[in-house]
Amino acid sequence: MTLLPSARSLxxxxxxxxxxxxxxxxxxxxPYDCYDMTEVDPDELLSPDAGVYALLADERLVGFRSFGADGRVPGxxxxxxxxxxxxxLxxxxxxxxxxxxxIAxxxxxxxxxxxxxAFRVTVASFNTRALRTVESLGFGRVGRFDAASDGRSFEVLVRPEG
Structure with missing residues (x-):
């Protein structure tokens, strides 16, 4: 059983x-298997161009955050x-x-x-949990598209800063 980390410790x-x-x-x-990481090469994640960072609770790895091209879906x-x-996560x-x-x-x-x-997120349309979460953080939907790779539907949401 994994203990849920404190939000303050992230x-x-x-x-x-x-x-x-x-x-x-x-x-x-x-249907969340579209987010599987098992086919990813660890060296790709470590590349500075990937923009991937660890999300830690105290010193325990609980997730990752990415910035830049990694957050984009072709299409x-x-x-x-x-x-x-x-x-x-x-x-x-x-x-x-x-x-x-x-996400915060x-x-x-x-x-x-x-x-x-501004920040932009791209979320699979079926992922209502993630969509509710990013909308609760001030993101607004700006469009929908089908991924070039597999035709899966995605929502694009933006949150202006400042």
Whole structure:
């Protein structure tokens, strides 16, 4: 049994090779299996261009946050008007109410590190939990599209900063 971390203990930190190897073992039950990380090479996550960071509770890896191209899904006409952000939680922590705190920690980190004019998230249309969560954090829907890779429907949401 995994103890749910305290929302106050969440922080974003540099990703280590150990974190990357751990994340690449994460698999989720259907229909969330589209978020599986098991086919990802840990070295890809560690590349500076990937923009992937560890989400820690105290020193325990509970998730990851990403900034930049990693948050984009092929099929949408992305531009530089917002910073794309994404992420995930350790599979056993999904659905336990931690998502809002995890995303908020990522937004605070992204705001401090990148100072974007806006944040943008791309969420699978079926993922009503994630959509409710990002909308509760001030994101508004700006469009919907079908992914170029598998035709899955996605929603694009933006949150202006400042």
């Amino acid at each position: 922080r974003v930190a540099p990703l280590t090779p150990e974190h990357a190897r751990d994340i690449c073992t994460w698999g989720y039950p259907a 949408w006409a992305y531009d530089d008007s917002a910073l794309d952000t994404g992420g995930g 350790r599979p056993e922590l999904v659905g336990q109410g931690l998502g809002r705190h995890a 920690a990522g937004l605070a980190f992204g705001r401090e590190r990148f100072a974007p004019p």
